[in-house]
Amino acid sequence: ELKYWDEVDPSLEHQEIVVVIRDLSGGAYEVFQKAIMGETLISENAIQSPSMGALATKIVENKWAIGYAGYGVYNKNIDNLFAFKVDGVEPTEANIIDGSYTIQRPVMFIMDGEPTKAQQAFIDYIYSDVGKAAIIDNGYIPSK
Numbered sequence: 001e002l003k004y005w006d007e008v009d010p011s012l013e014h015q016e017i018v019v020v021i022r023d024l025s026g027g028a029y030e031v032f033q034k035a036i037m038g039e040t041l042i043s044e045n046a047i048q049s050p051s052m053g054a055l056a057t058k059i060v061e062n063k064w065a066i067g068y069a070g071y072g073v074y075n076k077n078i079d080n081l082f083a084f085k086v087d088g089v090e091p092t093e094a095n096i097i098d099g100s101y102t103i104q105r106p107v108m109f110i111m112d113g114e115p116t117k118a119q120q121a122f123i124d125y126i127y128s129d130v131g132k133a134a135i136i137d138n139g140y141i142p143s144k
Contacts, residue, residue, distance in 0.1 A: 001043060005064065019046040020058045020067035027105065028052065032068045035103045056081060071096060071104075075139035093141050 005012040021042055022029045033042070047065075049055035052073040059065045060080045071091060074083050083091045086103055095101035111119055125131040132142040 015064045018062050018065040019043050020055050020065050021046045021048055022052065022055055022068075023048045023050055028068065028070055031103065031105045036068075072138055072140035096141060097144070 002008055003017060004014050005017055006014045008017070019042065021032070047058060049058060049067075052070050055067055056069050056073045056077050059067050059069075060077065069077075069081070071093075074081055074091070085091075086101060089095050089101045091101045091103075096104055109119075109123060115123060126135070127143065135142040
């Protein structure tokens with residue numbers, strides 16, 4: 001297990017690698033663990049964040065930190081964060097939509113039985129032009 005940046009590359013400073021992750025109950029943690037880490041466990045010293053926003057803030061505040069974030073959080077902090085390519089593919093909207101950027105997960109609406117009037121109104125809003133604009137304004141990719 002690497003602990004310092006100069007163990008990754010000798011030209012880097014001898015600074016501790018600060019690993020920042022979503023709390024272990026978060027869905028993003030599960031995606032990252034399966035897609036990137038596989039059987040290798042994340043460092044016990046990793047800093048757990050209660051939200052993606054908090055995670056991004058911790059990374060922005062510490063130049064020796066590394067972590068992962070959802071596209072929306074990255075997109076809202078694009079001037080302060082750097083996103084890595086995966087298998088040579090950049091995490092762009094087009095690459096996420098066409099599936100060539102493979103670290104992603106679907107988000108679904110689920111409920112017990114048929115949607116209530118209020119639930120259906122929310123679903124209709126999300127799929128409306130106004131709802132899609134709100135999704136885009138928050139840095140996310142709307143459903144097609």
